Amino acid sequence: MFVLDRHGRPLDPCHPARARRLLSAGRAVVHRHTPFVIRLKDRDAATSAIEGVQVGIDPGSKHTGLAVFTDHGGNRSGRYTIRLDHRGAAIRDRLSARAALRRARRSRNLRHRAPRFLNRTRPQGWLAPSLRHRVDTTVSWVARLTRWAPMRAVYVERVAFDTHALSAGKPLQGVEYQQGTLAGYEAREYLLTKWGRACAYCGASGVPLNLDHLHPRSRGGSDRIGNLTLACIRCNQAKNATPVEMFLKGRPALLAKILKQAQAPLRDAAAVNAIRWALWRALEATGLSVHTASGGRTKWNRSRTGAAKSHTLDALHVGHLENVTTWPSTVLVVKATGRGTYARTRTDRYGFPRLRFPRTKQVKGFATGDLVRATVPTGQKAGVHLGRVAVRSTGSFNIATRHGTVQGIGHRHIHLLQRADGYGYTTHPETRHRTTFPPQPEGEGLHTGGIR
Incomplete structure (x- = not known):
């Protein structure tokens, strides 16, 4: 606490x-x-004698993990974990709908102003609103944690993949190829993301996956990322040292798909890396001591501590460390819900107003989204109800609890616990151990370095 x-x-x-x-x-x-x-x-x-804490950040597209921990000589002890759920997809959809509505109105034979979007310039470092939301929300929560805990340093993933390790690292071979080095983990994490954590040949997922060369090394193939894919143990053994063109000779559609995907760069990696760099610059501006690392190092750290794959545990393993002794058993899930809208109307399909709302958002001292506790003494709704309130001008409110929505609660029975701050809060248990796969026959996949 x-x-x-x-x-x-x-x-x-x-x-x-x-x-x-x-x-x-x-x-x-x-x-x-x-x-x-x-x-x-x-x-x-x-x-008071204050030891101080540090925070690790694992940025993501849909979720961002934050972990507050103490560090003693490289041994970390997790104190508090948060999974931040972004609403970037909702922002993108709203902006697309607004652009389509305006485009349709300009195409009709109506009196309208001339478009003004053609003469606007974007400042340096501009990010799309859906991407900027992810950066601003994460920095906002770091600022909140700084107000509640004596923050000493921040560890953040600045890049998802170390491209230098991918291009300039030495080939994955010998003991390093079997057991994996840090450069090997960069390549593995990149391939897992690129190929959707599934076998490229049969589509199997949730099983151990091996690195497979499309053009075998015994026939002159290289260790470049463009020549690597993922294969389950069965497909990897069936293909063996056969070129992919011969192995998929009877499946031309799949062959063309694999060859095209192998040469195409990972587009999402560029977008995620752009967010991470913008987040790093924003954290640097706060004046905190910021340390950076790559996603490959985070996965390497998790493999040494035996932790499961999650955003919060990734945040706890960011950067240089020796060991992670403990981590919390419960994760606070913070979902960005927004603070409503400034619009006081709703429009029809033609873009004209059809419904009007009150000018004020508060009713009887409450606003929609406030965390409240309602104590109803008698009647069918008797009991204690804890949750988010939806206000009505009549003074009879609805409360969304974890068991469902309770309707028609009088405002006199409601007590305010916390004002709405644009987030919804839930909790769920943390995965404590790494996910395991069924045991494989002895000797299978050892020469190719199985990955998950």
């Missing part, structure tokens, strides 16, 4: 059991409900 002193300055986080004892003894009060933050009444940061 996050802890503040009596002046609101951050102290070292504490165990939930200790936070409960402090609250029951009257030494602390609840400062924030989610994430849970307490404020001590009798402590001052100026006279």
